[in-house]
Amino acid sequence: MAKATNTEIIDLLGEKFGEQLFDVTEPYGLLTFSTHKDKVITVLSFLKENGKIDFNFLTDITAVHYPEKNQIAVVYHLHSMVSGVRVRLKVFLNENHPTIPTASTLWNSANWMERETYDFFGVKFEGHPDLRRILNMDDLGVHPMLKQYPLEDPNRVDKKDEYFGR
Amino acid sequence: MKHNQPVYTDNDPQNELVTLNLGPTHPATHGVFQNVLQLDGERIVSGVSTIGYIHRAFEKIAEHRPFYQITPLTDRLNYCSSPINNMGWHMTVEKLLNIQIPKRVDYLRVIIMELARISDHIICNTIIAQDTGATTTFLYLFQFREHIYEIYEEVCGARLTTNVGRIGGLERDFNEIAFAKINKFLKEFPIALREFESLLNRNRIFIDRTAGVAEVTQENALSFGWTGPLLRATGVDYDVRISEPYSSYQDFDFEIPVGTSGDIYDRFLVRNEEMWQSLRIIEQALDKIKLEPKGIFHADVPEFYLPGKEEVYNNMEALIYHFKIVMGEIDAPKAEVYHAVEGGNGELGFYLINDGGRTPYRLHFRRPSFINYSMFAKMSEGMLLSDAIINMSSMNIIAGELDA
Numbered sequence: 001m002a003k004a005t006n007t008e009i010i011d012l013l014g015e016k017f018g019e020q021l022f023d024v025t026e027p028y029g030l031l032t033f034s035t036h037k038d039k040v041i042t043v044l045s046f047l048k049e050n051g052k053i054d055f056n057f058l059t060d061i062t063a064v065h066y067p068e069k070n071q072i073a074v075v076y077h078l079h080s081m082v083s084g085v086r087v088r089l090k091v092f093l094n095e096n097h098p099t100i101p102t103a104s105t106l107w108n109s110a111n112w113m114e115r116e117t118y119d120f121f122g123v124k125f126e127g128h129p130d131l132r133r134i135l136n137m138d139d140l141g142v143h144p145m146l147k148q149y150p151l152e153d154p155n156r157v158d159k160k161d162e163y164f165g166r
Numbered sequence: 167m168k169h170n171q172p173v174y175t176d177n178d179p180q181n182e183l184v185t186l187n188l189g190p191t192h193p194a195t196h197g198v199f200q201n202v203l204q205l206d207g208e209r210i211v212s213g214v215s216t217i218g219y220i221h222r223a224f225e226k227i228a229e230h231r232p233f234y235q236i237t238p239l240t241d242r243l244n245y246c247s248s249p250i251n252n253m254g255w256h257m258t259v260e261k262l263l264n265i266q267i268p269k270r271v272d273y274l275r276v277i278i279m280e281l282a283r284i285s286d287h288i289i290c291n292t293i294i295a296q297d298t299g300a301t302t303t304f305l306y307l308f309q310f311r312e313h314i315y316e317i318y319e320e321v322c323g324a325r326l327t328t329n330v331g332r333i334g335g336l337e338r339d340f341n342e343i344a345f346a347k348i349n350k351f352l353k354e355f356p357i358a359l360r361e362f363e364s365l366l367n368r369n370r371i372f373i374d375r376t377a378g379v380a381e382v383t384q385e386n387a388l389s390f391g392w393t394g395p396l397l398r399a400t401g402v403d404y405d406v407r408i409s410e411p412y413s414s415y416q417d418f419d420f421e422i423p424v425g426t427s428g429d430i431y432d433r434f435l436v437r438n439e440e441m442w443q444s445l446r447i448i449e450q451a452l453d454k455i456k457l458e459p460k461g462i463f464h465a466d467v468p469e470f471y472l473p474g475k476e477e478v479y480n481n482m483e484a485l486i487y488h489f490k491i492v493m494g495e496i497d498a499p500k501a502e503v504y505h506a507v508e509g510g511n512g513e514l515g516f517y518l519i520n521d522g523g524r525t526p527y528r529l530h531f532r533r534p535s536f537i538n539y540s541m542f543a544k545m546s547e548g549m550l551l552s553d554a555i556i557n558m559s560s561m562n563i564i565a566g567e568l569d570a
Contacts (some may be wrong), residue, residue, distance in 0.1 A: 028261060028503050057388055059506075062530040064519060075251035077504060077517070077532075081388075081404050088504065109391025112540035120225070135569055144226060151223075151230045 006031040009053055032088040037100045040091050044103055047078055063114035063121040068149045072098045072121055080103045104127040120145035190219050194555045197565030208551050213543040221569040228529040233259050234472055241327035243326040247286035247510040248328045249278045254507035257412055258516040259333045262503045265441050267465050270458035272414035273451040280444040285314040286510030287437040290562040294434055297559045298375040304399045307362045314349050320344035334471035335464025380557040382428035391537040394512025399436045401427030406508040418447050430560040471495050494524040511562050535567035
């Protein structure tokens with residue numbers, strides 16, 4: 001099968017979803033777009049099941065915290081092994097109520113990826129079969145990858161980041 | 167169930183199941199992770215995997231470190247093949263900065279990455295043999311990992327956590343001794359590998375223990391996100407080196423071995439064949455290097471390539487760039503990039519978001535061991551305990567990569 005191009009994919013998606021996909025960019029050739037959280041499963045299953053593009057493989061799920069915008073972005077990387085293309089789908093959530101439907105109904109690999117994302121960012125995946133912490137201990141109490149949690153004790157005076165150019 | 171708490175068998179006489187805490191420090195797991203298994207006799211009824219015992223918060227630490235200080239973190243992911251992780255990270259940053267790497271550097275990198283792949287597969291395959299009871303083969307082949315570490319030592323001075331290379335190339339050229347050691351390895355290793363194969367490939371006991379055990383369908387493997395030798399053992403010919411060539415892999419002639427049933431025997435054979443293919447690649451790379459101009463071991467990017475110490479002390483420009491790089495006065499562009507390399511266990515991905523500063527805004531590692539391992543508890547159901555142990559060895563779960 002020939003390599004599908006990003007324009008073909010975006011045409012196909014635009015036809016189907018129209019305005020529900022936005023912020024379409026191509027950083028370093030990797031097609032990136034955003035959607036709303038109530039549409040995410042529809043978009044993912046369309047990408048997975050459409051015979052023309054066939055994104056059969058979920059490479060990765062992770063999240064990014066943007067405290068100045070009060071947002072957490074959940075980022076999906078999909079890969080079409082047949083046509084050799086990747087896409088990146090982002091869903092921006094309110095950081096106070098980060099909930100999103102689970103993708104573990106589509107791919108089994110999403111189970112642990114979502115547990116990891118929940119563990120580090122507190123994103124609640126609705127419908128997830130077993131949403132527990134995975135790498136941190138259960139009574140940690142915080143979601144440590146959120147930007148408000150410092151790496152080290154902020155009261156230390158001997159290790160100020162600006163002295164080290166960071 | 168809470169972390170760090172073993173589960174004890176209740177004393178209910180009606181309950182015929184036995185709870186077994188396999189790990190966190192069990193010799194058969196070859197790493198620090200726990201499985202709480204419910205056993206009916208020797209058969210596993212259900213299992214729960216608990217991981218995170220050596221979680222070191224690398225993603226958080228990386229948000230506070232400049233790019234060149236993140237390389238040592240990547241060492242500690244899959245520490246059985248750290249050069250692949252190092253190079254994967256360097257290539258991610260080079261992709262971010264749009265740095266063109268000279269061909270000779272690409273080939274030198276290919277040599278060290280393929281040596282790392284061989285050492286990774288040596289560990290996995292000899293451990294499968296060891297866990298099926300064949301200690302001799304383990305000892306025969308395992309010494310060659312030592313020879314590979316000696317090559318690393320010549321190239322970068324370190325053995326296990328290598329921290330090899332720089333953004334923009336390598337920190338030094340391979341010396342004559344390194345090339346001599348690589349050539350010696352290329353001569354000696356095929357003899358030992360052939361002997362290893364002749365001891366196991368048609369060995370009745372080994373085949374009985376591995377063939378038909380833990381078979382996985384392609385659909386299941388893809389759904390659980392498997393990559394690398396595990397996925398190829400099921401018959402899917404996905405390899406990042408072919409599908410998205412990096413570091414000039416497109417210049418090489420090699421084959422991707424695939425299995426048919428995805429059982430432990432197929433995984434073993436796939437890894438063995440990959441070692442042969444890696445040897446082929448290294449031989450080709452050595453030939454190609456002879457055609458390239460001598461002495462080039464990094465790209466010409468003084469703003470990002472950390473200069474050597476002798477340069478810094480004797481050369482003003484180098485001193486300035488050294489100061490600027492170390493004190494963080496050169497910013498990387500604002501962008502996001504995903505780069506994947508074929509690690510020892512599968513697709514090792516780096517998802518880097520940079521907001522214009524010198525430290526990543528967010529760095530996420532797609533760690534193949536973590537994603538491959540999520541299937542383990544599920545596939546152990548109904549399996550014999552002794553089969554589950556070799557299944558775990560054949561998945562080559564490296565605790566560092568599992569937990570990041």
